[in-house]
Amino acid sequence: MPTFKLDGKEITAEPGTSILQAALDSGIEIPHYCYHEALTVVGSCRLCLVELNNSPKLVPSCAQNVQDGIEVRTHSDTVKQARESMLEFFLINHPLDCPICDKAGECELQDYTFKYGSSHSRMVEEKRVRPTKDLGGNILLYRNRCVMCTRCVRFYEDIVGESYLTVEDRGYRSDISIFPGKGLTHKMTGNIVEICPVGCLIDKDFLFNARVWNLETTKSVCPGCSAGCSINLQHKDNKIYRIRSRQNTQVNQQWICDDGRYLYHRYEKLERIGFPKKRGGEKLNNTSWAEALSIISDRLALVKRSRESEKVAVVGSAFATNEENYLLYKIFHDEIGCDKFFVYNREAEGEDEVIKSGFTVYSDKSPNYYGAKLILGERTDFWSEIKNGNIEVLYFLNGDIDIKVTDQQKELLKKLDFLFVQCVAMNDLVRLANVALPTAYFAEQSGSYVNAKGHVQKFQSALKPPSETKEGWQILADLYKTFNGGVSFVSVGDVVNDMAQNVSAFKDISFFKLGDEGLRIR
Ligand code: SF4
Ligand code: SF4
Ligand code: FES
Incomplete structure (x- = not known):
């Protein structure tokens, strides 16, 4: 592997690595615009110039690979002067x-400009003023701010595999222009803003909405499809302002699709359940958590006492976390003796969409x-079981x-x-329930999901759920407590530890071990 000197420090890098990337990898900043690790190198912005012992001129560090024995200076007076001049050009x-x-x-x-630019401008001429262009979708082009790095153009060519933008x-x-x-x-367009x-x-969706330094960031996993x-999540005052991609080479490279990017608006419009509810004749009335859980546990205790557990079934969900599905299994299998577990999933929509880079929207x-x-088994057809x-x-x-519940399915549910x-929002299931428990949605709770490739990732709650709504694992931990002498799980990490001991696919996993990028379990 080539070894070279970077500002006097000895560095070793993989053959074929650019000086710029090697510097960034070792924590040395070289300012750059056109270079992006995921895109082809064009060496056009000239901001990444460095001094090299074997070159009479400054060289663009993004377009020059490391070689054994070279000496690179990234902060010499000549380099600093070149940077300052380039930044002056960008600001003309x-x-x-x-x-x-x-x-x-x-x-x-x-x-x-703050770090490497000049503190004043020598520009006395009138500036060129170009009107802002609407590029369609959610994208505005503020042309006066462009540094002509062409990252946006290359994103479509290199990553998506279709040309949308060009330099005119x-x-x-x-x-920057869009093809006529x-x-x-x-679907991948939002990435060019990033x-x-x-x-x-x-992005019109974020335009004038918040200053970025006021936003808090919470690591999460997109629930929009099985890519995960x-x-x-970037949020403030218990409200999400935008969703940004988070790099994970094993899952999404460093991109997300627009379905996921704007998904949070769907949750803002939901009619939430508000309070636990119990049926009184034709009506659903608000009740307390204690009463709602005791109605459920009393009914289940009766089933257990009368040895009628074969009449009980549980429908877990492909839209719920591993922890929720696991606690369901633990309560109903271990405490009630139930063996009818099903997984609800919605019909797939069309075909998987794969772009040039391999990124897939499922x-x-x-x-x-x-x-x-993995937790509840493969059975999905609970409707015929109810029918029979x-x-x-x-x-x-x-x-x-x-979820869509057909009229026929509603009739079946009425037979129970x-x-x-346990639901996030008002829907036909809630309207037919004897007891309904309001649960948090993904941004309001912590847990983990396994994606289509068998990669398990955790996520943390960013928002507080409405006052009488609880995280799903917490609801089930409280229900478990009613069967277990008042003892239960105190954190989502606790649930993961128990799951690791009892579900072979999750063996040796802990919430901590999942880290930021998760682990492959199959
Ligand atoms: S609009 Fe495109 S070319 Fe202009 S600065 Fe942004 S990414 Fe670079
Ligand atoms: S591909 Fe799927 S998981 Fe990824 S951002 Fe889009 S909807 Fe979300
Ligand atoms: S980043 Fe090297 S020339 Fe633009």
């Missing part, structure tokens, strides 16, 4: 509108079908906010003696 026509720019606080033009004209007149007849409606190093590409992309829109099956009169008491755990439902 820039409107310096950071106070109203959404990128402020995470902008590489702002940061580099040359030199001073260069402009196209709008930026491709990789644009400056405030040129702006790693995401960051047609299975559940985040945890694989995890739920084999189920009288049903506990239905449902995390799918788009007892229907207990």
